[in-house]
Amino acid sequence: MIKENIELAIHNITKFGDTDIFPFPIENKIIFDKKEDIVSLIEDFDSKDIKEVLSSTPPINVNSVINSGYTGFRWGTQIDPIWNIYYLYLVLCLAGSIEAKRPKKTKDIVFSYRYLPNSEGFLFDSNYGWGTFYEASKEKAKKHKYVLICDISNFYQRISHHKLENALKYLGDNSDVVARIMAILSNFSNSYSYGLPIGGNASRILAELLLNSVDSLLLQNEFDFTRFVDDYHIFIDSKEEAYGKLIYLSKILISDYGLSLQKSKTRVMTSEEFLESMEGLPNDAKRMMDISIKFDPYSPTAEEDYEELKTNLQTVDILGLLNIELKKSLIHQSLVSRIVKAIKVLDMKSKIGAIASIIENLETLYPVIPVIFITIKKLFEEFPNEFKEHIIQVLIALYQKNSYILQTDNNLAYMVRILSEVNSENTLRVLNSIYDNCKSPLIRKDVILIMAKFNNHSWISNQIKEFRSMDSWCRRAMIIASFSLGDEGKHWREHNKQQFSNFERVVSDWVSTKKQENIHWSISL
Numbered sequence: 001m002i003k004e005n006i007e008l009a010i011h012n013i014t015k016f017g018d019t020d021i022f023p024f025p026i027e028n029k030i031i032f033d034k035k036e037d038i039v040s041l042i043e044d045f046d047s048k049d050i051k052e053v054l055s056s057t058p059p060i061n062v063n064s065v066i067n068s069g070y071t072g073f074r075w076g077t078q079i080d081p082i083w084n085i086y087y088l089y090l091v092l093c094l095a096g097s098i099e100a101k102r103p104k105k106t107k108d109i110v111f112s113y114r115y116l117p118n119s120e121g122f123l124f125d126s127n128y129g130w131g132t133f134y135e136a137s138k139e140k141a142k143k144h145k146y147v148l149i150c151d152i153s154n155f156y157q158r159i160s161h162h163k164l165e166n167a168l169k170y171l172g173d174n175s176d177v178v179a180r181i182m183a184i185l186s187n188f189s190n191s192y193s194y195g196l197p198i199g200g201n202a203s204r205i206l207a208e209l210l211l212n213s214v215d216s217l218l219l220q221n222e223f224d225f226t227r228f229v230d231d232y233h234i235f236i237d238s239k240e241e242a243y244g245k246l247i248y249l250s251k252i253l254i255s256d257y258g259l260s261l262q263k264s265k266t267r268v269m270t271s272e273e274f275l276e277s278m279e280g281l282p283n284d285a286k287r288m289m290d291i292s293i294k295f296d297p298y299s300p301t302a303e304e305d306y307e308e309l310k311t312n313l314q315t316v317d318i319l320g321l322l323n324i325e326l327k328k329s330l331i332h333q334s335l336v337s338r339i340v341k342a343i344k345v346l347d348m349k350s351k352i353g354a355i356a357s358i359i360e361n362l363e364t365l366y367p368v369i370p371v372i373f374i375t376i377k378k379l380f381e382e383f384p385n386e387f388k389e390h391i392i393q394v395l396i397a398l399y400q401k402n403s404y405i406l407q408t409d410n411n412l413a414y415m416v417r418i419l420s421e422v423n424s425e426n427t428l429r430v431l432n433s434i435y436d437n438c439k440s441p442l443i444r445k446d447v448i449l450i451m452a453k454f455n456n457h458s459w460i461s462n463q464i465k466e467f468r469s470m471d472s473w474c475r476r477a478m479i480i481a482s483f484s485l486g487d488e489g490k491h492w493r494e495h496n497k498q499q500f501s502n503f504e505r506v507v508s509d510w511v512s513t514k515k516q517e518n519i520h521w522s523i524s525l
Contacts, residue, residue: 005093006039006042006089008121014032015121019077021199021410022064022413026523041082046180050184061078075157077200087184090180091201094178099115112133112228113208114128134278137226138275141233144235145236145271146271147234149231149234152261159210161193161194165178213256232249234246235271284320285332291309326361331365343355348382352387355379419431423454435463445473476503
């Protein structure tokens with residue numbers, strides 16, 4: 001089972017990404033291509049004392065605030081790639097037991113991350129999710145007079161390691177795996193006794209284990225409720241009952257788990273108000289929300305799936321919905337995210353028109369900037385050169401005026417990926433400025449890779465002198481970039497290879513293999 005779970009962790013991360021927050025790192029491609037080497041590295045981790053491994057090969061994680069809405073922010077963590085695989089692998093060793101621990105009654109109540117892995121790399125049952133959570137809530141609301149809506153404040157950041165460790169131990173004879181997971185979490189949280197890294201599947205599975213105990217208590221006390229992660233809908237027939245349930249849930253969370261409910265999001269609504277709030281979209285918007293935008297280009301039925309998606313989206317006025325949202329002061333974030341993702345199926349004239357409208361209204365669309373930048377990056381190659389240049393000019397202008405849109409590292413990182421599409425004096429100048437002024441490895445590593453992609457030999461040759469003082473993310477990027485320097489890069493690698501970590505050697509071997517297979521191979525972000 002050890003190798004099977006390592007391979008499942010690798011398959012899941014390389015196919016679906018290590019988080020749903022940050023740009024996919026180039027390491028995911030390396031891990032996919034060098035799977036056997038990575039399996040060996042993880043098996044080596046697993047054969048040694050975990051504290052020794054953490055000391056000799058310490059994880060370097062990237063933490064950043066992520067905009068949530070117009071004025072809210074949350075914390076996100078991109079875990080060191082090798083440690084991310086090891087962390088997920090360890091959790092997968094227990095994931096089946098964690099799912100089995102969830103009461104059977106919760107199959108119709110709890111709709112978040114029901115563990116059901118398959119050969120395609122999926123970890124969770126696709127029949128459960130935010131959509132089914134809302135559908136179940138609507139049906140329950142019809143049978144009651146009131147709905148209590150609440151969610152846990154800063155849930156992932158406040159999860160107690162002590163409570164989580166106890167819950168893991170209750171699963172059975174797994175003391176070594178539990179000890180390794182807890183040692184990793186302690187390291188990730190800088191020895192604080194609380195908090196899970198946000199964004200990856202390992203943390204999602206552990207979070208569900210912790211809340212499973214709360215689910216059991218609510219069921220024992222005859223709560224009629226639904227839950228998706230830390231969001232609760234509780235169904236009652238009087239305001240007195242609503243406040244009684246609210247007080248009980250608050251007591252459990254505070255006294256047993258050190259957690260609390262968000263005051264601003266906790267409210268009691270009549271069932272009519274609740275149902276109206278969920279049905280308050282125009283028909284076109286409702287249809288848009290009902291259509292699954294997910295598309296797997298590597299599926300055996302990819303061509304048929306894409307045609308089906310196009311057919312479904314033809315029933316919706318995508319541009320009309322976009323224009324309606326752009327006229328609002330506050331957009332419907334979920335709807336706009338779906339609209340932006342759906343632009344890919346429009347004809348070229350409509351694509352250009354939609355993207356042109358979007359980049360003229362980025363401030364209005366601030367809550368969904370990552371989705372916008374991802375979509376622009378995917379479509380960029382299709383656009384005519386004049387429109388490409390226009391997009392680049394808009395983005396550079398945002399950076400030069402220090403727009404708040406680019407003041408979070410994550411948004412800036414996605415913007416940098418778009419700049420990687422155009423090698424010009426303007427982009428080189430801006431990328432150099434970003435590297436000098438931004439300290440986040442999330443961005444600096446990509447600038448190194450882009451400079452190598454652009455064959456900016458003088459810049460790489462100058463920056464490579466700082467290799468030994470670089471963080472591990474930038475070191476790996478610089479090893480890749482060194483291949484753009486020809487003989488100079490070869491001599492540099494020979495001189496420094498004794499300083500390379502095991503993973504850095506895998507990175508170097510990966511690029512060397514790519515170059516041997518195709519002398520015209522270039523870096524792709």
